[in-house]
Amino acid sequence: MDIAHDGRSFARIFGVAHALVLRQVNALDEAGALLRITKREPRTMRTHYVVSL
Template sequence: MKDETAAGDFIDRVEAIRQQETYLSPLAAGIVVALSMDIASDSRSLAKALGIAHALVLREISLMTGPATLVNIRARDARTQRTHLILSEKGTSILAAITLKT
């Protein structure tokens, strides 16, 4: 039951972020929520937890970094392309805003 509750909480948070930040893809919102819930902290673990290809997570991460970024890259393994992430200040503030509303 605990896993079902966590999954429901994950989905609720993703939907709340997408309602507030309509420009975000479902995957981008999922990455932000997964980082905040300590589900995963790197691209490979995120891909496995979300049940999608690592390449899709890497592509989304590249779209999420840059000006007004939601995540910051902590480290990157050149051989495996595993990318370790942390939430940026903006990502944290988006999460705080949806937490206050729910």
């Protein structure tokens, strides 16, 4: 749906803690399901991802 491309934006839009979003993005990436991490920004903790259906 092209709503958010990184974890911080997703957290802000949906009112969820950024740490919870990061945890789930990492879990989904490791499981190889639904999304793939494309970039990590260590200073801001932004994790960019793409949906992989």
